[in-house]
Amino acid sequence: MQDFLEFKAISKGYPGVQALADVSFSVKKGAVHGLMGENGAGKSTLIRVLSGDQSADNGEISIDGSTQHYRSVRDAFDAGVIVIHQELQLVPELTVAENLWLGRFPGKAGVIDRSRLTNVVREKLSEIGIEIEPGAKVASLSIGERQMVEIAKAVMADARVIALDEPTSSLSSRESEILFSLIERLRSQGKVILYVSHRLDEIFRLCDSLTVLRDGKLAAHHADITAVTREQIISEMVGREISNIWGYRPREFGEVRLEVKDIAGRKLRTPIRFSVRQGEILGFFGLIGAGRSEMTRLVYGADTRSQGTVSVDGVEVVADSPPHAIRGGIVLCPEDRKFDGIVQGRSIEENMAISSRRHFSPFGILQPKKEAELAEQFIAKLRVRTPSRKQDIVNLSGGNQQKVILGRWLSEQGVKVLIIDEPTRGIDVGAKSEIYEILYELAAQGMAIVVVSSELPEVMGITDRIVVMCQGRVAANIERDDFDERRILAAALPDVANASELPNQQVQ
Amino acid sequence: MTSLKKLLLGEQGLVVIFAIAFAIVAATVPNFLTERNMLGLLQSVVTIGIVACTMMFCLASRDFDLSVGSTVAFSGMIAVMASNATGSIVLGLIAALLCGGAVGLVNGVVIARFRINALITTLATMQIVRGLALIASDGRAVGINDPGFYQLALSKFLGIPTPIWVMAIFFVIFGFLLNRTVFGKNTLAIGGNPEASRLAGVNVSRMRIWIFALQGLVCAVAGVLLASRITSGQPNAATGLELSVISACVLGGVSLAGGRAAMTGVIVGVLIMGIAENVMNLLNIQAFYQYVVRGLILLLAVLLDNLRSAAAGRRG
């Protein structure tokens, strides 16, 4: 088959960062091509260049033998390129159908053909098996549902080249399955698909060929994916071998640290109780919408509780707001980094110090030196890829932003309970194992840790105990010795007959 | 009970609350619910109402326009001066529309192409245009020579004065434009998420320029009607209009953060402003106390709407 999509010596620099340096590779028609690399390796940048959103400093793209000269997203679209970006690009105030048609509404003389608007979308959505009402406002959808809407854009547009930037990072396994079969279908229609993911098993399952980027440069190109191994890819990405990514070590548990008694809130009606001991890592597993995030927000006081108490070391924390929770020793790493995590327009340093600085700022006066030290320390420890600690956080790659938010809580003092919602979403393999190491270290110091994750291997790999949630209730509480994939999944499913609802299961 | 609650807290809650308030006022304030007073009231909100139509688009796309008051005065002035000079009312109207549109276009181009903050840009054009109006007229009002000009405002159709009809037609047109056309949806999209709109291929800067140009044109219409009603072109007319119009829009649920707007809401917002003024005068409330009452009504109106949307579970 012919090389259909070609990147020729693409370079792109930002102040202080060479995001892409002389990257060349090509993809054949009807192929799914994987794009891998560490956080900040340049994957999203490459895709942005392909989408016409950013122009390369050097190099060119050619599609089907003809060199492209597009200057805008519109031109790229007209050339048959559609991109699903890493960050959701939806307008919350508009409906699902309107979002899918945005930029090219159907109708005559500027008047929208409303029945076509919804009917076409309804058809397409049901064709690919997504159950979302076209008339629903995007603001009312969960993150997973929004991600599906985003993906549906690829089907709406009749493109020749489709790029997907980490599309599964917030999908349930059922939704992921829908996506996978969709990709299969597009491949059989002869489209070119560029697929970015940190999940190796997805790459192996879907892709025909693969490119690995490292520090903006082409690290490897594999025209045939069956000829490579996981270990090889990992070392091409990270530059070293990682034998056991989980690295679990047993620990001694102390007294009960976090005691949650019968808490409930608006979105979580059935009261929930659980406790975590000193040194224990408790995993929360469940399908999307099972209520885990809502639970964490209630414990942290981010949402108002209608009932129940939270205590740390036997002392009740009147956690009706995050500051109270923090003072009581509870911190939360939220799952949605764009809306709940990063403070746009501020530097990495400030994003890290935002909470912990109160410990070393006498009378509220800043100590710039201390903040700088702290920032440098965690930039190094978490391997945040950035030219400087003064860099505006919005300029970081998605995974690196996540690391900065982690750094925020790791630098906090007096933390007794650490709650992390989806700790490694969008994070590369190398950094993942470092984060796990940090969690073990903290646990060993006596911290109680709650990890919420939709990735079963992760929960099984790193936690001491798993609470399985299903439809807003605790469905099971399983000790590490009894960890069993089937048992956990069975508890997570609302209805055993509905066996297709399997969460992500990739074992590495 | 629950259905009442539903009604109050639903999409049309603001309209329902307004209807209830209207009924109470009608029942308690003498002379309020008479045909004369209703027509007077409607006429008193013509300028705000017309300009609010496009201001709604402007705010919905996350922009801001402070120059509307000056543009209304300037184009009214131009209409009078041009029709006095040429002896033709039609030429006067055309001149006014051209001038209004030009101001809007300049705003749009500066804001969208040179990427200058809308607040500052329109604050600047607000002063420049007011200055031009003053220079053109030497600071004095210009009388209308041709009495035919007055007819624009004095004429009636089915017993209702033309300006009210014009306002009503604008409400219909812009309501349609907002909800049923690509233009309207793109406006909301730009306001809701400019980045996503741009990535979806919406020509954001062209849209913004269009919105401002339209705003200028609409201000010209309002200016002409105003000049006709007050039978002269006044360089000092419509000062402070911008804040009234923006308040009416925000009262009507248009979000300053962009992306949210509804024509019914804006109509209600405009009427609330008009009724407040009207009732205070009917009740002979003292001038200084009117300030306080006006402020309290504004607060109350948004407070009610907020309670409503909080109860409905939306974000504040």
Next chain:
Amino acid sequence: MTSLKKLLLGEQGLVVIFAIAFAIVAATVPNFLTERNMLGLLQSVVTIGIVACTMMFCLASRDFDLSVGSTVAFSGMIAVMASNATGSIVLGLIAALLCGGAVGLVNGVVIARFRINALITTLATMQIVRGLALIASDGRAVGINDPGFYQLALSKFLGIPTPIWVMAIFFVIFGFLLNRTVFGKNTLAIGGNPEASRLAGVNVSRMRIWIFALQGLVCAVAGVLLASRITSGQPNAATGLELSVISACVLGGVSLAGGRAAMTGVIVGVLIMGIAENVMNLLNIQAFYQYVVRGLILLLAVLLDNLRSAAAGRRG
């Protein structure tokens, strides 16, 4: 060449551009660079300058305050009336600070706790407070009984009038507060992403209340100095101040979308406004043309700054 470019486009580019403009004005406009004129100029921006300090915080945290003009007038009024009534200037000052602080507190509580749009809330309090000032004084200027009160504005230290010192001290304090304290950083964080800041442990609603309360207090200080300068409490004083102050801030690079602010920028913004006025009067530019020139200067100033930051690669 490159180092000049660096200077112009760097962090302090606005200051450099301003310095150049200042030098040009000083060289070409007669009588500009005299001690007397400089002192006069500085005194003319005292009210704007002082209020801009806290407005900067307000805008940086994504809020908005339209009530500053009314609060300045109201608290100046109260200072005069209270010191006349008690015979003690100190009690008058305390009363003014209490009233100003109370207005700010009410704004803050309504906005942060009841989650009502800041624009509408402060538009409402702007009217309510102006109404109260008019009611309290029956619409009349209130003369100061104790000539000691005038001394606040007339007294000098090292040849420079007290109000200028007060303004300078405020610049230093609020500059420090913004850059070197947790309060300042939290303000900027709230402006950048309120929800993320809340989840990071910043007590967002308490911060907002504090910022508004502070704004009220600072307005009271400005009000007292103003009353002292014009030797009476005037209920109509400082109308339109809000727009001048907000322009000065935006000119100085404070982002209306929150999260971006710098004291040096705001000082430059305030000075630009003052110098524009001053030079136009020195050059004897006619009143109506002053409007136009004022608008053009505003535009030019942001345009230059924009070119600068565009060249520096920042987003507009």
Next chain:
Amino acid sequence: ADVKIGFIVKQPEEPWFQDEWKFADVAAKEKGFTLVKIGAEDGEKVQSAIDNLGAQGAQGFIICTPDVKLGPGIVAKAAANDLKIMTVDDRLVNADGSPLEDVPHMGISATKIGEAVGQTIADEVKKRGWDVKEVGVIRVSYDQLPTAVDRVNGALSVLKAAGFPETNIFDAPQAKTDTEAALNAATVVLNKNAGIKKWVAVGLNDEAVLGAVRATETVGIPADSMIGVGIGGADSAINEFKKPTATGFFGTVIISPKRHGYETALNMYEWVANGKEPEKLILTAGQLALRDNYEVVRKELGIE
């Protein structure tokens, strides 16, 4: 039927209009009619105010219009609502600028009042023995208000006639009509002409002239080297006279809100209730008040 009369003014916050309303209220109490007071800052507000009066069943109204050129529109609106109309302070004009003589009016001539200011200053300068060639004139101006232009020009015409050289007249444009704006504008004039040691100031009202007086104080010009004469005679001027030591604010031309408020309301009542049409034109004069005689003048005018 009950008599209901409207009283519309252009700037309800101005003390002058507060006084007019106050005195109109006195008439209302005496005769037992209802007075509806409405503030209308611009042409559009005037229109709705008249509609509003019509809707509440008033029979007539008195108005000080925001702009005299609104004349034809106001008259038409009044006719449409079947309301009798009288004007106060400012007289309505036609499109061509000629007064609407059919509408009864009580007012002051802006130019005449200005001339009185000019005369007062010229006399005092002579009395103090200043050389008119060495005296600077601050013209605190607010040119978008036609009355302001007429008043200030009236004053300047007298000063010029008295020998003040044109080159010594300096414009200080106010950005707004408050004291602070006048103060800032006048300061620039003073600093620009630091060589001139003796000053006089004219302006649209007391607040404007006070701004100029404050400016001389700030730049250190002694009170006896400044002669400011205001217009109006409301509290801001009186406060000045009450100060323990004399300031540069030499005097003010008081116009009487009593006649304007009380008499117009009374005349309108007679017209409505008894069909007695008022005189077509009554012009009242201003009266000069100084630091030592202001109390007497105010008594004479029936204020205080």
